[in-house]
Amino acid sequence: MSIPKTFNFGGAVALVTGSGRGLGRMIAETLLAGGAHVALHDISEDAPAAFGEAESLTALAKELSARGPGKVVSVLGDISKEADVAALVKKVEDSLGPISILVNCAGGDIAAKGGKPNPNDALNISLEDMQAVMNRNFVGTMLMCRAVVPGMAKRQKGAVINFGSLNGHIGVVSEVVYGCAKAAILHYTRCLALEMKPNGVRVNAISPGPTTTARFLATRATDPSKMDGVSLERYAKPQEIADAVAFLASDQAGFVNGQVLRVDGGMTLFA
Numbered sequence: 001m002s003i004p005k006t007f008n009f010g011g012a013v014a015l016v017t018g019s020g021r022g023l024g025r026m027i028a029e030t031l032l033a034g035g036a037h038v039a040l041h042d043i044s045e046d047a048p049a050a051f052g053e054a055e056s057l058t059a060l061a062k063e064l065s066a067r068g069p070g071k072v073v074s075v076l077g078d079i080s081k082e083a084d085v086a087a088l089v090k091k092v093e094d095s096l097g098p099i100s101i102l103v104n105c106a107g108g109d110i111a112a113k114g115g116k117p118n119p120n121d122a123l124n125i126s127l128e129d130m131q132a133v134m135n136r137n138f139v140g141t142m143l144m145c146r147a148v149v150p151g152m153a154k155r156q157k158g159a160v161i162n163f164g165s166l167n168g169h170i171g172v173v174s175e176v177v178y179g180c181a182k183a184a185i186l187h188y189t190r191c192l193a194l195e196m197k198p199n200g201v202r203v204n205a206i207s208p209g210p211t212t213t214a215r216f217l218a219t220r221a222t223d224p225s226k227m228d229g230v231s232l233e234r235y236a237k238p239q240e241i242a243d244a245v246a247f248l249a250s251d252q253a254g255f256v257n258g259q260v261l262r263v264d265g266g267m268t269l270f271a
């Protein structure tokens, strides 16, 4: 028996939504380093520049492409729009081949007009913001799965990793609809995993705790005691989330299906 030293994604084609920046970018870089061909995706060319992570999606694709070893392409589209999703999936498969790893990372607690919904609680959030948050997270994840998973099922091969959040597991007084959207994604993950069992497609989810992406650091006052990067009472580092995604995408997780992996240092401990 040979023991692999690290995850091997040689021959895989990975589409990571929202990978122009933040966690998605770190996941894309990690899968690329493991040998996958990678499709970077974002809602706009300049999304990677919002918090200074790259000049543009095209510039990032060029940078990662030079690094290899896999190929890198970039695609644009709003995951909450069915026509965008169909077009971007087609573009990825036309240029890289059938998608075997889908990471639904795009999302966030963003209001219809940008910024955070305000108010953002259980009773006062506007209908417009409720719909925007549900669309950007839950509906977008479903549309991506609807576009990619049937092909995986036909080929009897594929791994899907969806993104929840700490807020999808615990009661909160702010970011309530965001938490509900993430909880819906986690339940959808279990349902799709069950439906796909006969087809050999694994569907799992990651629920990160607070993680020091550029957006996270730029949009709140952080607690210095949680920045040490070492203890278990701190913010997660983006690479720690990407490593968990890599595990779920890998053959080493071949019998892990329909699960939610909370990567939060043990911040949430319940059955």
Ligand SMILES: NC(=O)c1ccc[n+]([C@@H]2O[C@H](COP(=O)([O-])OP(=O)(O)OC[C@H]3O[C@@H](n4cnc5c(N)ncnc54)[C@H](O)[C@@H]3O)[C@@H](O)[C@H]2O)c1
Residues within 6 Å of the ligand: 017, 018, 019, 020, 021, 022, 023, 024, 041, 042, 043, 044, 047, 048, 077, 078, 079, 080, 105, 106, 107, 108, 109, 135, 136, 140, 163, 164, 165, 166, 207, 208, 209, 210, 211, 212, 213, 214, 215, 216
């Ligand atoms: N960073 C954290 O602390 C944290 C914690 C828990 C969960 N999460 C989740 O992890 C994921 C990544 O978070 P991040 O911190 O890297 O955030 P981020 O804002 O840096 O990255 C999110 C990416 O998704 C893209 N995106 C958003 N809406 C989109 C849409 N409708 N269509 C296409 N692309 C869209 C954005 O442009 C951006 O590139 C999100 O789903 C987020 O909810 C993050």
